[in-house]
Amino acid sequence: MSPKIAQKTGQKPMQKPTHRTLIAGATAPAFTLPRDGGGTVSLKDFTGRKLVIYFYPRADTPGCTTEAIDFSRLKAAFGRAGADVLGVSADPVAAQNKFKAKHKLAITLASDERRKMLGAYGVWQEKSLYGRKFMGIARATFLIGPDQRIAQIWPKVSVAGHAEKVLAAAKTL
Numbered sequence: 632m633s634p635k636i637a638q639k640t641g642q643k644p645m646q647k648p649t650h651r652t653l654i655a656g657a658t659a660p661a662f663t664l665p666r667d668g669g670g671t672v673s674l675k676d677f678t679g680r681k682l683v684i685y686f687y688p689r690a691d692t693p694g695c696t697t698e699a700i701d702f703s704r705l706k707a708a709f710g711r712a713g714a715d716v717l718g719v720s721a722d723p724v725a726a727q728n729k730f731k732a733k734h735k736l737a738i739t740l741a742s743d744e745r746r747k748m749l750g751a752y753g754v755w756q757e758k759s760l761y762g763r764k765f766m767g768i769a770r771a772t773f774l775i776g777p778d779q780r781i782a783q784i785w786p787k788v789s790v791a792g793h794a795e796k797v798l799a800a801a802k803t804l
Contacts, residue, residue, distance in 0.1 A: 652753055655783055659775045660751035664719065664741040667727045672717065672741050674779060681714035681801055685772040685788075686754045690722045690730035690740075694770070694790050699730070701794035703737040713777070714801040719743055720768060774800055 653660075659682075663673040674682070685702065687695040702709075702716045709716050716738045722730070727740040741748075749755035749768060758767045772785040774797060782804050785793070 653773070653781055653784065655781050657781050659773065659779050659781050660748070662743075662748040662751065664743055664748060665724050666742070667724065667731050667740040669724075672739060674775075677715055677775070678779065679777050681712065681777055681782075681804055682775040683709065683714055683716045683772065683797055683801060684752070684775065685716070685718055685770075685797075686749065686752065686768050687718060687720050687770055688768045690720055690726045691733065695720070696730075696734060698770075698788075698790045698793065699736050699738065699740075700734055701790070702797075703735075705794050705798050706737040708798055709801060712798065712801045712804075714774075714804075715739070717741055719748060721746055721749065772797055774804065776804055 659674060661674045663671050666672040683702070685698065687698055689695055699718055702718065706716060718738055718740045720727070720740075721743055723744055724742045727742055730736070731740055743749050746755050752771070752773065754769045754771045755766060756769045758765055758769070769786070770788040772788055772793070773781055774783040776782045783800050785797070
């Protein structure tokens with residue numbers, strides 16, 4: 632939507648994607664975000680460990696809930712593989728807290744309301760649904776090595792069986 636149309640209708644104009652293409656081997660973009668339960672979480676918190684960052688469109692929606700439950704169910708196995716799991720969406724921290732409590736999630740959830748990290752990882756993109764274009768999060772997962780380099784990227788995630796595939800990759804890293 633153009634800024635002029637947005638001004639007339641009272642809606643926010645569609646922002647241009649801050650799309651960036653990351654590749655395996657690249658240094659993972661640094662971030663510091665507010666997290667569930669208070670405080671912040673940063674890439675540097677995971678120095679020397681593997682990190683799985685999965686981006687999801689919206690807390691407490693069917694696909695996002697299934698994905699979060701799957702990663703939570705496998706949290707101990709990720710830990711044995713030397714990996715931590717971080718879920719990131721643009722939802723406010725209050726929504727993340729409610730989502731985590733409602734589904735008894737065991738993983739850390741972070742909030743990127745400013746969409747800075749989402750842009751840095753290239754997941755804030757133009758999407759289309761029923762012919763309507765809008766900006767949103769493309770479901771994607773990044774496996775980051777202990778050296779903070781991207782080891783593997785899943786750019787278009789199908790939720791069923793995804794957490795298991797990421798775990799298998801984390802074990803071999």
